[in-house]
Amino acid sequence: MQTDTAIYAExxxxxxxxxxxxxxxxxAVPAGSVLGVxxxxxxxxxxxxxxxxxxxxxxxxxxxxxxxxxxxxxREVRRRxxxxxxxxxxxxxLTGRENMVLLGRLLRLGKRGSAHxxxxxxxxxxxxxxxxxxxxxxxxGMRRRLDLxxxxxxxxEVLFLDEPTTGLDPSSRVILWDIVRSLVAEGVTLLLTTxxxxxxxxxxxxxxxxxxxxVIAEGTPDALKRNVGGERLEVTVARxxxxxxxxxxxxMLGLGNEPAVDHTESRVSVQLRRGLDDVAVAVxxxxxxxxTTIDFELHKPSLDDVFFDLTQRDRSAAAPALAPAYQGxxx
Amino acid sequence: MTTATAGSHRQTAPPRGGTGGLRGYTGDTLALAxxxxxxxxxxxxxxxxxxxxxxxxxxxxxxxxxxxxxxPGNVAYEDFIMAGIAIQVGLTGVGPTAIGVAMDLRxxxxxxxxxxxxxxxxxxxxxxxSDLFVGAVSLTVVCSVGFAVGWRPHNGPLQTLAGFxxxxxxxxxxxxxxxxxGTVMKNVEAIDGSGALVLIVLSFxxxxxxxxxxxxxxxxxxxxxNPVTSVITTTRRLWGNDPAGSTGSGFPADHPGxxxxxxxxxxxxxxxxxxxxxxxxxVGN
Numbered sequence: 001m002q003t004d005t006a007i008y009a010e011x012x013x014x015x016x017x018x019x020x021x022x023x024x025x026x027x028a029v030p031a032g033s034v035l036g037v038x039x040x041x042x043x044x045x046x047x048x049x050x051x052x053x054x055x056x057x058x059x060x061x062x063x064x065x066x067x068x069x070x071x072x073x074x075r076e077v078r079r080r081x082x083x084x085x086x087x088x089x090x091x092x093x094l095t096g097r098e099n100m101v102l103l104g105r106l107l108r109l110g111k112r113g114s115a116h117x118x119x120x121x122x123x124x125x126x127x128x129x130x131x132x133x134x135x136x137x138x139x140x141g142m143r144r145r146l147d148l149x150x151x152x153x154x155x156x157e158v159l160f161l162d163e164p165t166t167g168l169d170p171s172s173r174v175i176l177w178d179i180v181r182s183l184v185a186e187g188v189t190l191l192l193t194t195x196x197x198x199x200x201x202x203x204x205x206x207x208x209x210x211x212x213x214x215v216i217a218e219g220t221p222d223a224l225k226r227n228v229g230g231e232r233l234e235v236t237v238a239r240x241x242x243x244x245x246x247x248x249x250x251x252m253l254g255l256g257n258e259p260a261v262d263h264t265e266s267r268v269s270v271q272l273r274r275g276l277d278d279v280a281v282a283v284x285x286x287x288x289x290x291x292t293t294i295d296f297e298l299h300k301p302s303l304d305d306v307f308f309d310l311t312q313r314d315r316s317a318a319a320p321a322l323a324p325a326y327q328g329x330x331x
Numbered sequence: 332m333t334t335a336t337a338g339s340h341r342q343t344a345p346p347r348g349g350t351g352g353l354r355g356y357t358g359d360t361l362a363l364a365x366x367x368x369x370x371x372x373x374x375x376x377x378x379x380x381x382x383x384x385x386x387x388x389x390x391x392x393x394x395x396x397x398x399x400x401x402x403p404g405n406v407a408y409e410d411f412i413m414a415g416i417a418i419q420v421g422l423t424g425v426g427p428t429a430i431g432v433a434m435d436l437r438x439x440x441x442x443x444x445x446x447x448x449x450x451x452x453x454x455x456x457x458x459x460x461s462d463l464f465v466g467a468v469s470l471t472v473v474c475s476v477g478f479a480v481g482w483r484p485h486n487g488p489l490q491t492l493a494g495f496x497x498x499x500x501x502x503x504x505x506x507x508x509x510x511x512x513g514t515v516m517k518n519v520e521a522i523d524g525s526g527a528l529v530l531i532v533l534s535f536x537x538x539x540x541x542x543x544x545x546x547x548x549x550x551x552x553x554x555x556x557n558p559v560t561s562v563i564t565t566t567r568r569l570w571g572n573d574p575a576g577s578t579g580s581g582f583p584a585d586h587p588g589x590x591x592x593x594x595x596x597x598x599x600x601x602x603x604x605x606x607x608x609x610x611x612x613x614v615g616n
Contacts, residue, residue, distance in 0.1 A: 078446060085439045106359055107448070
């Protein structure tokens with residue numbers, strides 16, 4: 001185990017009487033980086049987080065968080081982590097401020113220290129106005145923000161966020177992302193689980209895809225998307241005789257794959273690698289060739305695509321699709 | 332930002348929380364008790380319920396049925412039932428305490444506490460402090476109303492206070508029974524029903540409202556060994572409200588104080604140990 005690895009798990013397994021939730025999870029998160037754990041419901045994301053946050057004991061394997069064993073030194077781990085579960089773990093009947101002060105006192109910041117820290121964080125998380133209202137009057141987004149604020153009272157080294165934006169509207173989601181980014185900028189190591197590919201893409205340095213209690217792929221978001229196929233550009237031309245020119249224009253992008261031509265639909269499609277940059281080049285090339293387009297569509301790979309692709313590959317090949325590269329952050 | 336600077340920056344901040352010994356433990360417990368007292372201030376329903384229930388029984392039985400009740404010896408019925416009414420405070424509290432624990436387990440707050448460097452027992456003990464406060468307030472109200480309608484202790488202030496001490500010990504023990512129920516059952520609706528059952532069975536199968544000899548013969552041993560009977564008899568004797576023969580016969584009737592002490596200690600030990608065990612397990616799955 002490397003000293004700058006903030007979260008390390010080796011062969012983590014969790015078996016219950018009736019089923020096995022985890023079949024040997026391996027993870028390594030370098031200090032100060034963000035790992036997105038992506039997976040469908042029931043994949044084992046929450047179980048993994050609960051083991052790493054000392055709430056569950058694994059039935060096999062071992063894990064270290066902030067340099068301490070999660071089973072044998074759980075108290076030391078607890079002094080260094082913050083956890084936000086799937087449901088905002090705040091007291092509905094207390095005000096936002098009272099919630100913060102209570103947890104501050106439990107972290108032994110003292111009454112005055114807790115009050116000071118509470119005011120500071122409420123302000124930072126945009127909750128000052130609502131600070132003295134009971135949490136039961138808060139919106140979903142405010143609750144999540146308060147939940148996140150309570151997690152960082154003790155200035156944790158490692159933060160676990162279990163589906164932090166599930167059930168939030170898009171604007172609350174963006175606000176929460178900004179807060180998470182600012183915490184990461186301060187040096188917190190973050191493990192975040194999500195069902196949304198976009199969220200992992202936005203926040204994570206590396207992504208681990210979990211399915212049925214196993215890590216089926218691990219890598220940077222770009223690498224993962226490249227493997228799934230990335231975005232696909234579809235160009236429908238005005239007249240069938242333009243198809244050849246369109247295909248030639250898209251072939252000039254040098255994407256390493258031949259444009260596919262669909263004669264019945266008068267459509268040419270190609271896999272992209274660099275998103276909007278590729279689109280800009282494609283538009284220019286099509287214009288140079290004098291191709292008139294009647295439709296120009298960009299298809300993003302969905303999480304469904306990722307899973308379909310990865311699980312298919314998982315079954316067809318014994319070895320994982322992406323070699324797990326655990327040698328520190330790649331930036 | 333590089334990994335190395337992030338790591339060294341983090342290490343400059345000392346990790347929060349810690350053992351801190353007994354002082355830290357007490358501080359955590361008081362902070363958590365404060366949470367429940369704030370709940371009580373925002374929603375005093377619990378206090379009202381725990382107080383109203385015994386008061387209704389006092390009026391229903393003490394006033395409506397007083398002439399139908401046959402108490403041996405020359406003890407006034409108001410004197411006789413006061414201890415039986417007072418133990419209702421402890422029994423009524425079982426349900427609400429259990430529900431409070433189950434709700435905490437359900438909404439993830441306990442996960443938060445558990446992921447912090449505090450002893451998990453402080454979460455439960457904190458709750459008992461505030462619930463004991465509720466019990467004490469409601470005992471005071473119930474006995475004041477009892478006094479207003481004619482109840483009188485006859486053995487002087489010291490023994491009267493000792494009687495309240497016994498009742499508070501009973502209330503505290505029943506709180507832990509409630510916590511055990513909440514951590515084991517977890518289902519709020521089921522707990523609601525069980526709490527009511529505990530209240531009715533334990534109070535009616537005792538000498539709370541009638542003398543044990545007035546119960547059907549086969550039930551008399553059950554009532555004699557019911558811990559509630561011993562608590563009531565001990566309190567009555569301390570208050571000078573006990574007519575001869577109200578407890579039936581046998582060992583518990585002869586040594587109510589000893590039986591009370593042993594039974595409450597046993598019940599408390601089992602409940603505390605069981606609660607802590609199933610609390611840790613409840614959050615572990």
